[in-house]
Amino acid sequence: EQKRQAPGQLGLFNDVLAEQIRREHKLRSRLEEAVARRELLLSYQPLVTASSERVMGVEALLRWQLDGEEITPDVFIPLAEQSGQIRGLGHWVLQQACHFAQHHLPSDLALCVNVSVVQMEDVAFVDLLTQILADSGLPPARLHLEITESLLASDPELLPQKLRQLHDLGLRICIDDFGTGYSSLSMMQDLAVDLVKIDRSFVGNMESSGRVIIKAVMQMADSFGHLVVAEGVESSTQAQALKALGVHYLQGFYYAQPLGEHSLLEYLARPAAEPVITPLD
Ligand code: C2E
Ligand code: MG
Ligand code: MG
Ligand code: MG
Secondary structure (H helix, E strand, O other): OHHHHHHHHHHHHHHHHHHHHHHHHHHHHHHHHHOOOOOEEEEEEEEEEOOOOOEEEEEEEEEEEEOOEEEOHHHHHHHHHHHOOHHHHHHHHHHHHHHHHHHHOOOOOEEEEEEOHHHHHOOOHHHHHHHHHHHHOOOHHHEEEEEEHHHHHOOOOHHHHHHHHHHHOOOEEEEEEEOOOOOOHHHHHHOOOOEEEEOHHHHOOOOOHHHHHHHHHHHHHHHHOOEEEEOOOOOHHHHHHHHHOOOOEEOOOOOOOOEOHHHHHHHHHOOOOOOOOOOOO
């Protein structure tokens, strides 16, 4: 009985696997044309200061509309990283976002852009950034590069040097998804980091262990001179608790969803007293 069932389950498993491989293959080949076909666009999610809840910047988040279906970055970014397509995509993201921020956003707003390890490892990355900043005219200090914490473990030799070079261009370095990776305190102390962004899993878990972790991050940030952002803020209760813990900036659906360019400009133009609305383009 057992022997008969096993090949059947394996067959099913193989079918699922084969289907997944087909889908990934399709996505990779469609991703090749996505920029030219204008299927990619950027949305922008506001970040607010904890003290006054004024918008201090926006994070560019990539969206892919494929045949009327939205493919989430959690699906296609890893694929693009494996295939190396992230280099072209990442370049496009930086160009688009820097141009938009410089030409359409108030000049005191920061622009946060996510950067993948594969982009960072490119020997030409620093030159590329210099070029993009020059072409767009965006002052380097307005650009925050978000690097996921897991990246810190990737190349202990190269990364400190890369971050230092980028920092010397005048831009800011933010460690994203902080608390989920493997970085040691000594590593954090030595890196040219300006901000850490607390992973949203801790914000969503503040009634229990999240709170203790956020407190520890605040102490580290205080000693090392980092500013702290909390992501994934979904309620006023969370916002109040994060403010009480001394977090500097807040980001999340409670303040605004990621917005298309047009909705973002509307959001920024609304009178400060108006209740926060969160339309999606
Ligand atoms: P991330 O950089 O940590 O971005 C935050 C993610 O949390 C975004 O998901 C955002 O839409 C979502 N989010 C924001 N506020 C809330 C909230 O209150 N509750 C919940 N549940 N979620 C919230 P998104 O846009 O799907 O992006 C996922 C990840 O994909 C990003 O995580 C980032 O790592 C990556 N990504 C997105 N755009 C780019 C890009 O242009 N380049 C690279 N390399 N990675 C990108
Ligand atoms: Mg990010
Ligand atoms: Mg994050
Ligand atoms: Mg992330």
